[in-house]
Amino acid sequence: MDIKTQLDVIREELEKELASLTDIRQLEEVRQKVLGKKGTLTALLRSMGSLSPEERPIAGQMINKGREEIGQMIDARMADLKAKEREEKLRKDTIDVTEPRELPRVGVPHPTSLALEEVLSALTGLGFDVVEGPEVELDHYNFELLNLPKDHPARDAQDTFYVDDNIVLRTHTSPVQARTMLSRKPPIRIACPGRVFRADEVDATHSPVFHQIEGLVIDKDVTMGDLKGTLDTLFKKLYGDDIETRFRPSFFPFTEPSAEVDLTCITCRGKGCRMCKGTGWIEVLGCGMVNPKVLEMCGIDSNEYRGFAFGIGLERITMLRYGIKDMRLLYEGDERFLRQFR
Ligand code: DAH
Numbered sequence: 147m148d149i150k151t152q153l154d155v156i157r158e159e160l161e162k163e164l165a166s167l168t169d170i171r172q173l174e175e176v177r178q179k180v181l182g183k184k185g186t187l188t189a190l191l192r193s194m195g196s197l198s199p200e201e202r203p204i205a206g207q208m209i210n211k212g213r214e215e216i217g218q219m220i221d222a223r224m225a226d227l228k229a230k231e232r233e234e235k236l237r238k239d240t241i242d243v244t245e246p247r248e249l250p251r252v253g254v255p256h257p258t259s260l261a262l263e264e265v266l267s268a269l270t271g272l273g274f275d276v277v278e279g280p281e282v283e284l285d286h287y288n289f290e291l292l293n294l295p296k297d298h299p300a301r302d303a304q305d306t307f308y309v310d311d312n313i314v315l316r317t318h319t320s321p322v323q324a325r326t327m328l329s330r331k332p333p334i335r336i337a338c339p340g341r342v343f344r345a346d347e348v349d350a351t352h353s354p355v356f357h358q359i360e361g362l363v364i365d366k367d368v369t370m371g372d373l374k375g376t377l378d379t380l381f382k383k384l385y386g387d388d389i390e391t392r393f394r395p396s397f398f399p400f401t402e403p404s405a406e407v408d409l410t411c412i413t414c415r416g417k418g419c420r421m422c423k424g425t426g427w428i429e430v431l432g433c434g435m436v437n438p439k440v441l442e443m444c445g446i447d448s449n450e451y452r453g454f455a456f457g458i459g460l461e462r463i464t465m466l467r468y469g470i471k472d473m474r475l476l477y478e479g480d481e482r483f484l485r486q487f488r
Contacts, residue, residue, distance in 0.1 A: 156180060170228070274337040276338070281341055287325055288317060292323070332364040341355060359458040364441075372454060377433070413466055421469070428466060430458060430459060435453065
């Protein structure tokens with residue numbers, strides 16, 4: 147067979163193989179079979195040695211041209227296969243965005259947070275600023291400045307967690323009052339929500355960690371009537387116009403006079419139920435006119451200014467708001483309970 151015929155045979159053979167092969171690996175094998183060290187074209191090139199010196203250049207030219215063509219055929223097929231492979235991959239990796247799937251689990255706000263949100267938005271609606279203070283507090287702010295000196299018997303009523311002689315876990319949010327009076331000039335109107343701590347036992351109505359919202363108003367002609375009016379408005383706004391407040395005389399070292407405030411039971415609207423032990427009223431806060439001694443200790447002239455303050459127990463309000471009978475449910479983090487407050 148002459149060189150040209152042999153080249154034609156190789157090319158024809160290659161065409162058939164290229165048409166039938168289906169992947170890149172097979173194509174690489176075919177390339178080796180033709181152009182590799184033991185390939186058919188390589189063999190043809192070697193056979194040139196037996197040709198006469200006159201025939202050689204012509205044969206050489208032919209083979210080189212053939213090799214170029216063969217290379218192009220293989221490259222073209224390679225490009226073709228690669229394109230197909232890419233297309234296949236894209237097809238396989240397609241995401242069906244309409245396919246149903248499991249929904250991500252989204253958290254829900256805690257009922258205490260919901261109740262807090264409600265009270266704070268009512269208070270800010272009445273012109274109160276929200277102010278926060280530290281949970282680990284100096285004895286000085288938690289007690290001293292609130293007219294509870296070291297030997298004061300009322301300190302015992304607050305089962306305090308002491309960090310050391312001068313540092314406590316705050317037993318109420320009232321220290322934020324003192325901090326604010328020292329740092330702002332009157333008029334002052336603030337609401338201070340936060341976590342408080344007492345070495346209490348755990349039962350359906352007690353927890354060593356709970357929450358309060360402190361309110362403080364300082365201005366020139368503030369009276370007990372303003373206090374009563376503010377609380378009345380607040381609770382009517384929160385729970386409805388049929389809700390009333392009732393003041394009972396009480397004692398707190400930081401207020402004079404002091405009162406404890408009952409609210410028409412928001413569960414039974416005053417008829418009497420389990421939540422209010424049949425009385426129709428529930429105790430929700432302590433309050434009073436800021437003791438002039440406290441004003442003075444906190445740098446406010448008690449001849450010029452007066453103030454009132456109150457401290458709301460948040461858990462109490464939350465439980466009433468949602469008819470929760472056991473406070474422990476608020477701390478256990480049981481999902482079956484929490485998911486009901488979506
Ligand atoms: N700090 C008091 C407590 O934890 C609650 C309280 C009573 C706060 C009277 C006040 C207040 O601001 O005027 O029991």
